[in-house]
Amino acid sequence: MSTVLRVGVVGAGAMGADHVRTLTTAVPGVAVTEVYDRDTERATQVAQGAGGSVATSAEDLIGSDQVDAVVIASPDSTHADLAVACIAAGKPALCEKPLAVTAQDALRVVEAEVALGRRLVQVGFMRRYDPGYAHLKATVASGALGEVRVVHNVHRNASSTTSATGPGIVTGSMIHELDTVAWLLDDEVVGIRIESPVRDGLPDPQLATLEMAGGALATVEVFVNAGYGYDVRCEVVGTAGTAALAPAPSVSTRIAGVDGVAVASDFVAHFADAYRIELTAWARAASAGAVDGPTTWDGYRANVVAEAGVAALVGGARQPVLSASRPALYAVGAR
Ligand SMILES: NC(=O)c1ccc[n+]([C@@H]2O[C@H](COP(=O)([O-])OP(=O)(O)OC[C@H]3O[C@@H](n4cnc5c(N)ncnc54)[C@H](O)[C@@H]3O)[C@@H](O)[C@H]2O)c1
Ligand SMILES: O[C@H]1[C@H](O)[C@@H](O)[C@H](O)[C@@H](O)[C@H]1O
Numbered sequence: 001m002s003t004v005l006r007v008g009v010v011g012a013g014a015m016g017a018d019h020v021r022t023l024t025t026a027v028p029g030v031a032v033t034e035v036y037d038r039d040t041e042r043a044t045q046v047a048q049g050a051g052g053s054v055a056t057s058a059e060d061l062i063g064s065d066q067v068d069a070v071v072i073a074s075p076d077s078t079h080a081d082l083a084v085a086c087i088a089a090g091k092p093a094l095c096e097k098p099l100a101v102t103a104q105d106a107l108r109v110v111e112a113e114v115a116l117g118r119r120l121v122q123v124g125f126m127r128r129y130d131p132g133y134a135h136l137k138a139t140v141a142s143g144a145l146g147e148v149r150v151v152h153n154v155h156r157n158a159s160s161t162t163s164a165t166g167p168g169i170v171t172g173s174m175i176h177e178l179d180t181v182a183w184l185l186d187d188e189v190v191g192i193r194i195e196s197p198v199r200d201g202l203p204d205p206q207l208a209t210l211e212m213a214g215g216a217l218a219t220v221e222v223f224v225n226a227g228y229g230y231d232v233r234c235e236v237v238g239t240a241g242t243a244a245l246a247p248a249p250s251v252s253t254r255i256a257g258v259d260g261v262a263v264a265s266d267f268v269a270h271f272a273d274a275y276r277i278e279l280t281a282w283a284r285a286a287s288a289g290a291v292d293g294p295t296t297w298d299g300y301r302a303n304v305v306a307e308a309g310v311a312a313l314v315g316g317a318r319q320p321v322l323s324a325s326r327p328a329l330y331a332v333g334a335r
Contacts, residue, residue: 003029004029004030004031005029005030005031005068005069005283005286005287006031006033006066006067006068006069007023007030007031007032007033007067007068007069007070007071007283008032008033008034008035008036008055008061008062008064008066008067008069008070008071009023009032009034009035009036009046009070009071009073010035010036010037010058010061010062010070010071010072010073010074010078010082011036011037011072011073011074011075011078011096012035012036012037012039012042012043012045012046012047012073013037013042013073013074014266014268015073015096015267015268016035016037016046016071016073016074017042017046018268018275019071019073019094019275019279020032020035020046020049020050021049022272022275022276022279023050023071023279023283024049024050024051026276026279026280027276027279027280027283028280029283029284029287030283031050031051031052032047032050032051032052033052033053033064033066033067034047034052034053034054034055034061034064034066034067035047035050035052035053035054035055035061036054036055036056036057036058036060036061037074038074040054043055053066058074058078058082058085059085062082062085062086062089062091063089067091068091068092068286068287069091069092069093069094069283069286070082070086070091070092070093070094071093071094071096072086072093072094072095072096073096075162076096076098076100076101076162076168076171076172077101079095079096079098079099079100079101080099080100080101080105080106080108080109082095083095083099083109083112083121083296084108084109084112086120086121087109087112087113087116087120087121088112090116090120091120092120092121092122092282092285092286092289092290092291093120093121093122093291094121094122094124094278094279094282094286094291094293095109095121095122095123095124095299096124097123097124097125097175097176097179097299097302098123098171098172098175098299098302098303098306099121099123099296099299099300099302099303100299100300100303101171101303102303102307103300103303103304103306103307105303106296106299106300106303106304107300109121109296109299109300110296110297110300110327113296113329114327114329117329118290118329119290119291119295119296119329119330120290120291121291121295121296121299122282122285122291122292122293122294122295123293123294123295123296123298123299123302124278124294125176125179125180125183125293125294125298125299125302126271126274126275126278127176127179127180127232127271127274128179128180128183128278128293128294129274129275129277129278129281129293130271130273130274130277131273131274131277132245132246132248133180133184133234133245133274136184136234136236136243136244136245137183137184139236139243140184140185140236140238140243141186144240144241144243145236145237145238145239145240145241145242145243146238146239146240146241147238147239147240148185148214148216148236148237148238149215149216149217149237149238149239150216150217150218150219150236150237151181151184151185151216151217151218151219151234151235151236151237152218152219152233152234152235152237153177153180153181153218153219153220153221153233153234154220154221154231154232154233154234155173155174155176155177155220155221155222155223155231155232156205156221156222156223156224156226156228156229156230156231156232157173157223157224157225157226157230157266157267158225158226158227158228158229158230158265158266159224159225159227160173160224160225163224164202165202166196166198166202166203166204166206166310166313166314167310167313167314169203169204169206169222169224170194170206170222170306170309170310170313171303171306171310173222173224174206174208174220174222174306174309175302175303175306177208177210177218177220177222178210178302178305178306178309179294179298179299179301179302180234181210181212181218181220182212182298182301182302182305183294183298184234184236185212185214185216187212187213187214187216188212188213188301188321188323189210189211189212189213189305189321190211190212190213190320190321190323191210191211191308191318191319191320191321192208192209192210192211192305192308192309192312192318192319192321193208193209193312193317193318193319194206194207194208194209194309194312194313195207195208195316196313202225203313204222204223204224204225205221205222205223205224205226206220206221206222206223206313207219207220207221208220208222208309208312210305213323228263229263229264229265230263230264230265230266230267230269230270231263232245232270233245247261248264248270250262278293281293295330296330297326297327297329297330298330301324304321304322304324305321308320308321
């Protein structure tokens with residue numbers, strides 16, 4: 001491996017293009033050498049901006065001798081196969097969430113790593129790197145809140161083209177909370193219920209209740225067509241106090257008789273720090289041929305909960321989430 005980590009990026013849409021921008025402007029020791037997108041014009045534009053070249057296919061990019069590590073930012077349905085291909089090629093990868101669309105496909109990725117005996121894929125649960133969420137987790141872990149009883153989550157997008165169906169909202173958007181709550185409480189989801197008023201055929205917003213193995217409850221509102229902007233909130237309620245994410249620090253203005261702060265327009269603006277910290281940590285580990293962030297096991301478990309969530313959304317009833325024993329490969333080192 002060269003001293004500079006040569007990264008190939010699959011998918012040059014909103015997320016892929018932003019990851020390329022972050023990798024080339026804010027992550028030390030990295031060069032984006034190849035980009036592949038099904039839309040060649042998009043790939044060309046993003047590759048040129050990074051000083052890289054356009055690959056002819058995702059498979060060629062993953063196998064290229066000009067690529068040491070891979071970022072997978074193509075649509076959700078492509079993730080599992082590409083992650084397995086990275087494992088087969090022995091290359092570290094950052095695979096955007098969700099790891100797969102079905103739990104069965106996510107398990108294929110886990111099994112490929114277990115067969116290799118080595119972790120190579122980090123799942124893009126970037127909230128774990130967000131300074132606010134990291135502070136919240138440290139506060140919970142300190143015990144200062146007492147025993148956690150409830151976690152309230154709000155997740156709103158102004159609009160979404162990628163979470164465009166009821167199941168897609170669970171698997172593509174709510175998946176963040178399905179991972180975050182388990183990570184925050186160091187616990188597992190054992191049951192899920194989702195209700196939604198259906199408008200124009202789309203169940204949006206969705207209100208979910210998660211039951212945790214340790215007895216806590218979590219509420220999740222996901223609304224991907226909220227119109228006004230991008231808004232993510234989280235409050236943890238314990239027997240001794242509460243802790244909540246503060247609105248992202250920003251300039252407050254007083255203009256035309258109105259006192260206010262701007263709301264970010266999308267995930268790129270809201271979670272810029274989280275993506276930068278995530279990519280920096282991933283690149284550092286990948287330079288040593290490894291990964292150390294959210295694991296494929298975390299990705300698989302989130303997919304298991306999402307699958308139960310989709311069944312709950314469709315059937316209306318609470319769905320149990322079956323537990324599974326964690327392979328030894330994922331016992332330590334998970335973030
Ligand atoms: N972590 C986060 O906060 C976050 C934020 C946004 C998106 N994402 C994830 O990133 C991925 C991309 O989302 P997006 O918002 O950039 O979507 P997008 O629609 O803006 O971009 C997707 C890109 O993939 C390309 N594409 C389609 N099929 C492809 C294929 N088979 N191979 C290669 N490229 C292909 C499209 O041409 C498009 O350029 C999704 O998996 C999404 O869930 C994660
Ligand atoms: O793919 C995106 C991404 O995961 C965002 O972080 C989330 O807010 C959106 O709802 C989802 O569609």
